[in-house]
Amino acid sequence: MGRTHDACLGILAASAGLAAGHLAASLVDPASSPVVAVGAAAIDLAPTPVKEWAVATFGTADKPILLGSVLGATLAAAALIGLLARRRLALATALLTGLGLVAGIAALGRPVASPGDAVPAVAALVVGAGVLVGLSRLTREVAASGRTSAEGTSAGGVSRRTMVGASLGVAVAAVLAGVAGQVRATTRAVRDRVLPRPTEPAPPLPAGLEASVPGISPLQTPTDRFYRVDVNLAVPRVQLDAWALDVDGMVARPLRLTFEDLVRLPLVERDITLTCVSNEVGGSYVSSGRWLGVRVSDLLEAAGLEDAPDQVLSTAVDGFTISTPLAALTDGRDALVAIGLNGSPLPDEHGFPARLVTPGLYGFVGATKWLRRLTVTTYAAEQAYWTQRQWATDAPVKTSARIDTPTPLTTVAGGRVAVGGVAWAQHRGIARVEVRVDDGPWRTAQLGPDIGDDCWRQWYLPWDATPGLHRLAVRATDRDGDVQTAERATPFPDGSSGIQEVVVTVT
Numbered sequence: 453m454g455r456t457h458d459a460c461l462g463i464l465a466a467s468a469g470l471a472a473g474h475l476a477a478s479l480v481d482p483a484s485s486p487v488v489a490v491g492a493a494a495i496d497l498a499p500t501p502v503k504e505w506a507v508a509t510f511g512t513a514d515k516p517i518l519l520g521s522v523l524g525a526t527l528a529a530a531a532l533i534g535l536l537a538r539r540r541l542a543l544a545t546a547l548l549t550g551l552g553l554v555a556g557i558a559a560l561g562r563p564v565a566s567p568g569d570a571v572p573a574v575a576a577l578v579v580g581a582g583v584l585v586g587l588s589r590l591t592r593e594v595a596a597s598g599r600t601s602a603e604g605t606s607a608g609g610v611s612r613r614t615m616v617g618a619s620l621g622v623a624v625a626a627v628l629a630g631v632a633g634q635v636r637a638t639t640r641a642v643r644d645r646v647l648p649r650p651t652e653p654a655p656p657l658p659a660g661l662e663a664s665v666p667g668i669s670p671l672q673t674p675t676d677r678f679y680r681v682d683v684n685l686a687v688p689r690v691q692l693d694a695w696a697l698d699v700d701g702m703v704a705r706p707l708r709l710t711f712e713d714l715v716r717l718p719l720v721e722r723d724i725t726l727t728c729v730s731n732e733v734g735g736s737y738v739s740s741g742r743w744l745g746v747r748v749s750d751l752l753e754a755a756g757l758e759d760a761p762d763q764v765l766s767t768a769v770d771g772f773t774i775s776t777p778l779a780a781l782t783d784g785r786d787a788l789v790a791i792g793l794n795g796s797p798l799p800d801e802h803g804f805p806a807r808l809v810t811p812g813l814y815g816f817v818g819a820t821k822w823l824r825r826l827t828v829t830t831y832a833a834e835q836a837y838w839t840q841r842q843w844a845t846d847a848p849v850k851t852s853a854r855i856d857t858p859t860p861l862t863t864v865a866g867g868r869v870a871v872g873g874v875a876w877a878q879h880r881g882i883a884r885v886e887v888r889v890d891d892g893p894w895r896t897a898q899l900g901p902d903i904g905d906d907c908w909r910q911w912y913l914p915w916d917a918t919p920g921l922h923r924l925a926v927r928a929t930d931r932d933g934d935v936q937t938a939e940r941a942t943p944f945p946d947g948s949s950g951i952q953e954v955v956v957t958v959t
């Protein structure tokens with residue numbers, strides 16, 4: 453039994469520990485699972501440029517890649533610990549304890565951690581160290597009996613079999629614990645999910661252009677295709693009976709509303725497009741949905757504003773914060789505490805049980821998921837997560853258009869080709885979309901049904917395509933008359949301004 457055996461032993465011990473920790477975390481808080489907690493701490497500590505680089509380079513794969521890296525680094529360290537264990541078991545155990553400590557500190561260092569969140573790290577440590585010490589002893593016994601069997605006894609074979617059996621047992625138990633933890637962490641009782649009827653329903657959706665222009669984004673994004681952006685490695689799973697929404701800060705009457713209280717208030721249904729400021733030109737971080745919720749202005753009115761607040765700081769169940777200009781919540785637009793999306797309760801990924809949706813603002817300043825608290829305050833007094841990272845405090849959505857079809861770098865048959873996509877200028881509305889082929893003139897596209905200024909607009913242009921390589925460009929104009937330009941003005945990171953160009957080959 454050589455170095456490979458020793459390294460595997462370390463890896464097995466760490467895997468068993470991580471699996472035990474994952475299972476324990478599913479009972480307390482999935483976000484305190486060792487790998488998840490360390491990954492989240494890494495996101496938190498990473499300088500903003502690193503975060504932006506990761507999102508730009510890996511896109512939505514950034515989370516699996518981060519978790520994979522943390523797991524890989526842990527197992528690599530575990531292999532080294534395994535190599536040490538044969539001669540210096542005490543040192544190896546101490547190093548393994550160090551890994552457990554890192555996980556524990558990461559879990560407890562989160563903005564909303566309770567002492568119980570240390571349990572997964574402790575479980576990981578106890579199981580990992582137990583397996584390391586146990587298997588190391590076995591290894592020594594096998595080696596010793598191997599020497600005696602060479603001198604004539606037959607005990608060595610039995611011991612070796614015991615070793616293999618014990619390792620397999622640990623491996624199977626680890627897989628079972630890991631899977632059980634994952635299943636527990638991602639399921640929640642269905643009875644939590646009850647959606648009340650709107651007091652003010654939205655009219656039925658008109659038929660969108662998706663029926664006639666293949667490839668164009670549907671007027672309403674199906675919930676399972678709605679883009680997802682957040683800093684969470686583990687999706688918070690909120691238990692309804694332990695949840696309430698607080699409205700506090702500079703108010704005359706602080707409110708605490710349970711889900712039952714919330715759904716008894718007037719509920720409106722609105723079609724609103726949500727966009728991420730990190731959406732690249734032509735990117736997919738934009739979606740439209742039919743939201744059901746309570747107007748934020750109703751809540752603020754019930755609480756009664758006092759003094760001179762200028763922002764509402766919203767806090768999620770995990771302590772993440774977003775600040776929204778008070779003006780955007782009280783100027784008459786339909787900013788909502790939403791509890792439903794497309795006729796169903798919010799999916800966990802999109803903020804169950806309640807989230808903020810602010811028409812016209814990028815998600816990072818107006819769309820807090822897993823909402824727990826609305827604090828009426830000032831920018832001078834409180835800074836939100838992204839504000840602390842030097843992002844803008846106010847971020848109105850830029851007028852933008854996207855070409856959905858034809859897709860970039862594809863080959864299309866010559867003749868009549870439908871160029872189509874969506875355009876959005878939430879809360880200002882789209883007045884015009886224009887398409888340019890190569891260096892030709894800007895030609896006005898047909899617009900799809902208008903379902904309000906807060907929702908995107910489908911558009912299409914029939915194009916007589918001639919053989920060769922062509923460049924298609926699109927730009928939108930909002931109802932304020934602002935034309936989308938090629939410049940990517942950046943008052944905050946990235947910014948989805950700039951026009952999209954798509955290159956296609958026509959045969």
Ligand SMILES: Nc1nc2c(c(=O)[nH]1)N[C@H]1C(S)=C(S)[C@@H](COP(=O)(O)O)O[C@H]1N2
Nearest residue numbers: 679680681682683728768815816819820821
């Ligand atoms: N709690 C919480 N809410 C959040 C975020 C987050 O990281 N945590 N990200 C925001 C950002 S940057 C965007 S663009 C939107 C995305 O909402 P969606 O994932 O439902 O599309 O959620 C916002 N709300």
Ligand SMILES: [Mo]
Nearest residue numbers: 728729815816
């Ligand atoms: Mo975002």
